[in-house]
Amino acid sequence: MKIDVLPIPDPKPRIEDESQLVFGKQFTDRMFLMEYTTGQGWHSARIQPYGPFSMDPAAMVLHYAQEIFEGLKAFRRDDGSVALFRPADNVARFNRSARRMCMPEVDEAFFLDAIRQLVALEADWVPRSPGTSLYIRPTMIATEPMLGVRPADQYSCYVILSPVGAYYKGGLAPVKIWISDHYVRAAHGGTGEVKTGGNYAASLYAAREAAGQGYDQVLWLDAKNRQHVEEVGSMNMCFIYDGRLVTSPLHGTILDGITRRSILSLAQQMGLEVEERALAVDEIFAGIESGRLTEAFGTGTAVVVSPVGQFTYQGKTALLGDGKTTGEITRKLYDTLTGIQYGRLPDTQGWVVEI
Template sequence: MEISVNRLSPDKLKKRPADESKLGFGDIFSDHMFMMDYEAGKGWINPRIEPYGPLSIDPAAMAIHYGQQIFEGLKAYRGREDGVYLFRPRENFERMNRSALRLCMPEIPIEEAMAGMKSLVLLDREWIPRSPGTSLYIRPTMFATEPHLGVRPARSYLFYVIIGPVGAYYKEGLNPVKIYVEDRYVRAARGGTGEAKTAGNYAASLLAAEKAKEKGFTQVLWLDAAERKYVEEVGTMNMFFVIDDEVLTAPLDGSILPGVTRDSVLRIVRDWGLKVTERALAIDEVVAAAKSGRLKEAFGTGTAAVISPVGQITFKGEDHIVAGGKMGTLSQRLYDEIVGIQYGEREDRYGWLERID
């Protein structure tokens, strides 16, 4: 498919942020966006780059009423030799298609979608920040546009990509965060949509997250829906624990998101020769390890934060300090390795990095 480009005139371009230390996350967007439409019987049509702006949708659009909406998150980096780099982008689009299938939505043509995304990034490449720790966040999204009231899969959809410069996801940056173990509310259950990246999963997490923030915590650590016993994931991250000399994380059993950064961490630590186990891990086991000093580190992984060290875990009103409240050795080593690969500064032994300029 040929991509049409409606480029803004120079006098209508937005003013880019002057101080990259104040970027924050998710509030600033570039000048253009990539879009394409799906119609039953026609497939994907009309790939285009348009000026960034509001979307016009029917009040009866089925996404609004029945929740057919999925999205992804990845980044572009301004790295070595001023190049523009992407980190494992195909895995994000493959995961988006798995989310689409779970919600009875059409799969996107990956090659065309990636071509549109790359064209958009390169068109707005001046929005890619240059300061250490900054990047260009990329948000592919798809939702049902057919105007119809009645529960069934929609027959028309919009896929689009927006981009914008970002700094650290958490205000703490690389300083350890405090997480609250939620044992009342649940985010997702096996057999549900927990492994899909869909808006409803995040909506279901908001109440517990807000209550946790009121108590001074950065994030919620979710337990399994059936028994409220086994740790699953944090609201925006997969979770890892280092107990003795073993790196532990929850298995992909249908209720947690299969994170790209999670997979990257697993592959790296195994190559480093560390003992790695994906298994059900009870919160009581984590607490016991913390009390005995066997819990050496805990950290979250995700595109937004990469590696987020955990300095405190609170469960049933009891605080458990992890790694002395500081960033652990493995957390720091993983952060340095992954970020080094992403910016083209370290050897990419896995073929994860793609330079697009």
């Protein structure tokens, strides 16, 4: 399938002061778009001006939430070049989400090339200041106008780009985590491992409640027993426990994070033993009290690594250290991964794809 590139009649002005960039608020001049029709397959691929598109009020995504998305970044490296980080892994996960949501898969090589072409055309939008990047959001939605609970016969797949500022404007800072003993994010057999909007919409109520009490994130426990750690909002969770990196296993209820994969690989290279097991919430508090749990952090595309300073559960709070200082291992993992992404450290894993 050929990708048509349409002209941009009125380019937007670039943002001169990159310190004013915020996450997900500004968008570039162009977007990629293609459609799917049952019996015809994917068609009409093009890179066109960014802007609204028409959708019927009965579009099935609006009623039955057939929708998936991805998130990855392009980085301005120290030599001025632009590179993507593990984009093939994101495209492969996009297709896994599509299968689970009964949506059509994309040709992975074609879709990856489309993303590369789009980023190449918008390369001037990749910011240059330390910690900044270009966020890439591939999305698929069901567009068939039909009120009926079944897989749709028509879909749109598109990619938009957003220049984003440094996540930690004041430096890497630990966050405060509220552990929910009532709300759950996902259950076995559900869609917890799928990157679909419904998972995030379902988390908003608890997140708002936590924010109202002064916490930054909600840590979810397993749906069956409300006992074992799963993940935090938009991040996978890792703990340094007895000198090992402990993280919840992938068993269908948490996202198979690309950043999580990268951190586990880097930790093993650093000589850390990695243990994928269900960590009980009681172990967190007992581990902090005994000194066996020394660090905790979240991992995700937006934050890369987010250190945790304190946990609160059922009215009890435990601080990691003084609650304000990033742990040594957390800092080293953050510096190593961002060093690879921005080209300051060698990429020995083949993760970086230059534009």
